Amino acid sequence: MFTNYHEAIEWIHSRLAFGVKPGLERMKWLMNRLGNPEQSIKAVHVAGTNGKGSTIAFTRSVLQEAGYSVGTFTSPFILTFNERISVNGAPIEDEEWLSLVNEIKPFVDELDQTELGAATEFEIITACAFAYFAHVHQVDFVLLETGLGGRLDSTNIAVPILTAITSIGHDHMAILGDTLEQIAAEKAGIIKEGIPMITAVHQPEALAVIQNTAKEKNAECISLHDTCSFDEQQPTETGERFTLRTSKRQYPQLETGLIGTHQRQNASLAVLLIEWLEQEGYISVTEEQIYEGIRQAVWAGRFEKVKDHPPVYLDGAHNEEGIDRLIETVQAHFFSKKVHICFSALKDKPYKKMIQKLEAVSSSIHFVSFDFPRAESAEKLYVCSHLDAKSYDDDPRTVLEFIQKKSDDPSAVILVTGSLYFISDIRNRMIG
Known part of the structure; x- marks a missing residue:
């Protein structure tokens, strides 16, 4: 048994040594030992290459505005490890993590000795989340984000009331496949027999895979782009403004609290999820609560403004599609x-292509590395760039120096982007 939070979290992190092992058998074994907590929560299961966290943030914000308690399970964390498991946006307490780990560790030790x-690490964190929402802090809804893919992701033992796929793009291809169809098939693995699915996927070949999977599972499949339209789209200082028309309502001048052209899609997908929950009698929500929830949503590290002079934005665009949306x-x-861009990336990302795309909107780029096993060196990133105004340093503290040097230029905007870990x-370092 662990006596404090730090010992418990160190033990969780020590499981990183076992890597990523797609499959559900170990999770099923753990859930059985824990009394199958995944079966007693009201979950909305969300997969997708990009947009999962933002869609969950919008959905949670609206549900909270309507008076419901909402648990979220998301990854990776931006501020603190504890935020992976949150209730109404607040990370669970250190003592709660300690209790969860002490509950699950004997079963993990037992599992270690089996043929499974x-x-x-991710399986243990996922198991802790299910146990928490079922046994410790029961909530009205749990918004559950997949970690990697869908079909074989640890979260896919959930028994959701609704599933969603935000987008399909080229990421984790060594595990999920090289083509959009293969990646879509892995994401579509979260679709359950008879459980409706809502998706914002727009590529015809990827959408077809999702629709076919839904048909095989007798699951209604609602496509955002087939059933909704966007008009009067314009950026605001703090987000996006647009008019959304769904099959049920029109939402003139809907405003997001998150910056990014792609947030219009994420917010609209959240609205569809809310409309479905209302239609099926799970919730009662007013139009005013939808507007306010979308406007109030926050999500750290997604085009987040963290400084005014000079303006500094953080955005975890960690794959090609993410970079496209950023541009x-x-x-x-x-x-x-x-x-002016500060960029860092993991070794297994297509960072050469990402850098080439960023150069189209960059006055200068500063490349750095950071303390993470898979982080690429700053020099290797630097040599991929053809921009004249470029620099590099492995020390991430140089980002703060880079920002400070631009503070006297009224036309300067600093964008820190790349790996979410970075x-x-x-x-x-900037906020603490």
Whole structure:
């Protein structure tokens, strides 16, 4: 038994040594030992390459505005480890984590000795989340984010009332496949027999895979882009404004509290999830609560403004599609500014292509590394760039120096982007 929080979390992190092991057998074994907590929560299960966290943030915000208690399970964390498991946006307490780990550790030790093998870090964290929401702090709804893929992700033992797929893009291809169809098939693995699915996927080949899977599972499949339309889209200083038309309602001048052209899609998907929950009698919500919930939503590290002079934004665009959305946002919000970028990435990401795309909107780029096993060196990132105004240093503290040097330029905007782990590092240095 662990006596304090830090021992418990160190033990969880020690399980990183067992890597990523897709599959559900170990999770089923653990859930059985814990009394199958995953069966007693009201879950909305969300998969997708990008947009999962933001969609969950919008959905949670609206549900809270309507008076419901909402648990969320998300990853990775940006501020603190504890935020992976949150209630109404507040991370669970250190003592609660300690109690969860002490509850689950004997079962993990037992599992280690079976032919199923050792549980991974993510499997243990997922098991803790199910146990928490079922046994410790019961909530009206749990918004459950997949960690990797869907079909074989640890969260896929859930028995949800509704599933959602936000987007399909090229990420984790070594595990999920090289084509959009293969990746879509893995994400579509969260679709359950007879459980409705709502998706914002727009590529025809990927959407077809999702629709076919839903048909095989007798699950209604609602496509955002087939059933909704967007008009009067324009950026605001703090987010996006647009008019959304769904099959049920029109929402003129809907405003998001999150910056990014892609947040219109994420907010709209959240509205569809809310409409479905209302239609099926799970919730009662007013139009005013939907507007206010979308406007009040916050999500750290997603085009988040963390400094005013000079303006500094953090955005965890960690794959090609994420970079594409970032560039769209820069062009919409900062077309008259000089954009200076600080970038870092993991070794297994297509960072050469990401850098080439960023150069199209960059006045300068500063490359750094950070303390993480899979972080690429700053020099290797630097040599991929063809921009004249470029620099590098492995020390992430140089990002703060880079920002300070731009403080006298009224036309400067600083964008810190790349790996979410990097974003977390810099955010903690700037805000604490």
